[in-house]
Amino acid sequence: MEKNGYIDPYTTVMNYLSITPGKWEIKYNENIRGISGKEHRFDAVYRSQEGEIVTVMVVLRTEDLEKRLDDFKNGSKDVRAKRKFLIVCGEINSDMVSELKSENISILMLPGMFCSQVSSYNADAGSNDAPRSLPDGGIEESQRKRSRANIIMDLIRAINENSNQIPVTRLFYACNINHRMGRSIIEDLEHAGIVILRKTGPNRNVVELTRKGISLINDYEFIREILEK
Missing domain, CATH: 1.10.10.10 (Winged helix-like DNA-binding domain superfamily/Winged helix DNA-binding domain)
Known part of the structure; x- marks a missing residue:
């Protein structure tokens, strides 16, 4: 869902899962063996009862995107992911957006205010809840x-x-x-x-x-x- 240039990751992912038949199981930081026999690690993986796989990658810093992207794309292809979601904090350039769309990767860009908070949460290992x-x-x-x-x-x-x-x-x-x-x-x-x-x-x-x-x-x-x- 897009609101003034902001795409809502939670609603987008949940809407996709809700229109797909069957129940979904979610795993975090999950290793999945692909058809090549190689294991690939994903930030999150949704798997339906019918065997459909949705992969998710979260990138907190845009400078980390390029070095992680190839592994995500190749891994998603190897595990035959039907849908791929990239959640990134901050803006990415139009060339990168075009490349990702050509790879059938849904891009969900988070606002800067959100990114600062979630990055500090990750660094503090949950101290915001203490x-x-x-x-x-x-x-x-x-x-x-x-x-x-x-x-x-x-x-x-x-x-x-x-x-x-x-x-x-x-x-x-x-x-x-x-x-x-x-x-x-x-x-x-x-x-x-x-x-x-x-x-x-x-x-x-x-x-x-x-x-x-x-x-x-x-x-x-x-x-x-x-x-x-």
Whole structure:
């Protein structure tokens, strides 16, 4: 699904699987033996009851794409993958896009904001899910230690965990950010079409996730699940 140039990986992959008969099994970091007898490793593999194979490669840095691409293409061909998905953080040039399309590889490019967060998650080996304790400097120092991308995803997840809407003050408190920083980020997210800010009373504002925001959450969890397995 494309929204203003953004292709939603989770929805795209799930939509493909939903229109294909039979149940699917997913394996992460899976080795599969091809018809040549050689084993190939994939970030994720979907296999249907009918034996259809869908391969997935996740590239967090565009500079790693070229050196991994040949292995992915050759491996997918050797295991007779019917569909191939490349999920890449950042933009790739038009020549590369044309080459990938000619190889029948579906390209799903993630926005920079998402890439920064998922890359830091991968580097921290899941530390984003660990309980946070504030440093000696309190909230201000904590905010300096967290990247803007981390804070953005924390905000989006907090809204999502509260049935996709939450009062502004409670949101900022839950994410350990001050009002000034929170307002700045909410304005950016609203401009990007990820959240809506609604006034529900004289001194009460509620932040809601849009469909685009919900898709972003699904994508984050989808990629994170692949990376942490």
